[in-house]
Amino acid sequence: MTAVLVPPQRQVVLQGVSWATYQSLSRDLEAAPSKRLTYDQGALEIMVPLPPYESYKKLMGRMVEVTTEETETEIRSLGSTTWSREDLSKGLEPDQCYYIQHEQAVRGKDEIDLTVDPPPDLAIEIDHTSSFLDRIAIYAALGVPEVWRFDGATLTIFALINGRYCSQAASTVLPLLRQDTLLRFLQTSQTMGETSWVKAFRQWIREQHRKIN
Template sequence: MPTTIDRTHNLFPQPTPDRVLLENVSWQTYEALVRDVENQPGLRLTYDRGCLEIMNPLVPHERTKKLTGRMVETLTEESNIEICSLGSLTCKRRDLERGLEPDQCYYIQNEPAVRGKTEIDFDRDPPPDLAIEIDISSSSLDRIAIYADLGVPELWRYDGSDVIIYRLEDKTYRTCDRSPTFPQMTPDAIVRFLEMSQTMGETSWIRAFREWVNAGYG
């Protein structure tokens, strides 16, 4: 049955063109909307203890998340590392009353634990090992805290100019000067290749990244 949003929910002031924020949203309504969004590719939902942000990503956001994801996928392919790529998989836990869709997410160390699964239950399955967060226009909710609460070990966040790499330690994110999973991947390297993509075709760009990987990260 289609689900509609209760119009009695209070909108926060000044919604932006690509997102709207609702408050006093129940967990049941959030889960119903998650099911509805499966038929509307592109929409992103972030739920944080009664607050719900609905985001319609714009072109720069979608391009950047795809390019960053391609770097991870090329790196693991060239390094012969098995991964499970799950894109914007909804990651949610009712006991925490929190949930979101990463821009990209990957099982790497825990890839064997989810291999072949058609459904992942975060009450018993591990969270993704790496998530990518493209935050060009800035979320109204604290998505970083939600990732930490869900237990995602590594997070890359790009704000349109800089990359921050986070590692989870004692349920708190600490910034790193390089990826814990891919030690040669630094924030500067990720930004450099994202900037290169602005002046190159995507095929030529990913070929240049692949050559950089195979040259030993020169």
């Protein structure tokens, strides 16, 4: 086994890691939610995110949750649950993830098997643009329909089309939300208190929802 340290992003990359070792580490680190593991055919990346990560992660989660509350859309929030498939030898932990269109398919399930059950409809990635491993390719292999990725300056909405991700202007899983709107609210979050920011976003969602109903 070899290791590569990547100091700027607080990463360590291990090569030659078995699937059993990856699964064991995933279980052992469940009590350390600040750690992110990415596994791809024997390569394991362990990342400790930088400080702004937690703030943006929660803000993007709030936008999803406010939108689904105001549109009365049932969801299942599974946070940074580990998603993996042994047959693909791939796995990762999103920063946030949600079942939306397929919420009923996993409602009440304590264990979700991606070889049988659908993957989450939406995954959120914060500040993983410098990941040593190609996390977006792993999401595609797992079949996650949509990924939002934000690096602190740029937000991209990726939609899975014919097995590959394409960037698009608006969300498919939450059609009220556009890339430019999400980015604008993330930018304004830096100059507003969080309570006021959530109220402003909720009011905007209500206005958009009224326009189409």
